[in-house]
Amino acid sequence: MALYTAHLPQWKRDEVEEIKRHAEEYKLVGLVDFQGIPASQMQQMRRNLRGSAVLKMTRNTLIEHAFAEMGGEIEGINNHIEGHSALIFTNENPFRLYKKLQETMTKMAAKPGEVSPEDITVPKGPTSFPPGPIVGQLQQAGIPAAITGGKVVIRETKTVVKEGEVINAKMADVLSKLDIKPIDVGLSLQIAFYEGTFFEPKTLAIDETEYFNNLVLAAQQAFNLSVNAVIPTATTAGAIIGKAVREARNLGVEAAIYEKDIVELIIGRTQRESLAVKAIVEEN
Known part of the structure; x- marks a missing residue:
């Protein structure tokens, strides 16, 4: 994307300068994706990070401006900007930051059109539903259901959505009714730049016990x-x-x-x- 570098409005110029100042003050600069996070949860995340990290939400174009002006290796962050990106600044090492961000993740109900991050499995057993239309809704979604002892029962454990598949409206509605929450919501680290080195999430995802x-x-x-x-x-x-x-x-x-x-x-x-x-x- 071509950047216009002259005649920025003052508020945009201030944003760019703030990004550059934080990038020089802190050892680690990271990009995080905050798409889909409710406002109340975002406020809680800010409180959890207070004292250890600074979260900066701004336009992607202004992020690009700031790092393009700084130049050098840090400009490579612009190659990882995607979706709803925000900046995070901290003196923590990238492994500790990644772990802290993972701890902010919570499970949410799926919305129609979302891509499943994992296989979604409906377990066998009784539900809390009384006999009614829910039986037909479950069966239409490919979930084997029946009425036993006055309760709706899932007759066998079944994987209803594979990892990477799109969750349709009918499936999203059924999963919500079953209180199955497959979507991880939280600050997802896209890239971290620390002491001259870029760290991707797959590098930072370490099983500490193992x-x-x-x-x-x-x-x-x-x-x-x-x-x-x-x-x-x-x-x-x-x-x-x-x-x-x-x-x-x-x-x-x-x-x-x-x-x-x-x-x-x-x-x-x-x-x-x-x-x-x-x-x-x-x-x-």
Whole structure:
């Protein structure tokens, strides 16, 4: 999109300068999509972010103006502007910001024409509906329903909308009546620019539990490798020495080498073997 850079009205000039000022003050500049967020929820999100981030809602063209004027790597943010974009400024690292924004997400009922972000499944079981027209409405939407014991019952679990499919009006109405809310609503991070690097959401979506477990496993494997390969470190030197002592002791016992530290072990082994032989003889 071509940008007109001269003769901006003063209020637009002020907006551009505010964006540039925030971009210079904060370590992270991000784009978020706020489409579909009710005003009351947006106000709550602003309160939740207060003190840790600044949310700036303005026109996309003014965002483009600001970063085009700044130039350099940060101008690449303009390549990610899409839909109803807003700016977020913070000194948090991008992983922490992404997690915080994910925590703002809530589930909402689907509207006709919306694209399903996931498979929508209607579970098997009783509903709260009394017998009536709802049975026909469910069946027309492809949901197997029947009347049992004076209640409307879903006869089997069924996926009614696949991820990426458009939710039609009939399906949206039925899902709303079943209180199924498949749409995530919240500030969705589009891109983050942090200390000269761009971070996409797919890079930031980390399962912290899995990540921690992988670190623990890697540490355990590195420890075992160091011990088994006899590569001493400050952490593994004690384990390596202990392993060497045990192996030397076992070798001494197996080879019947009479040293003061293993004589008792050799005698004990001999006694166990003689008892075993005695038991075999007595059985025969």
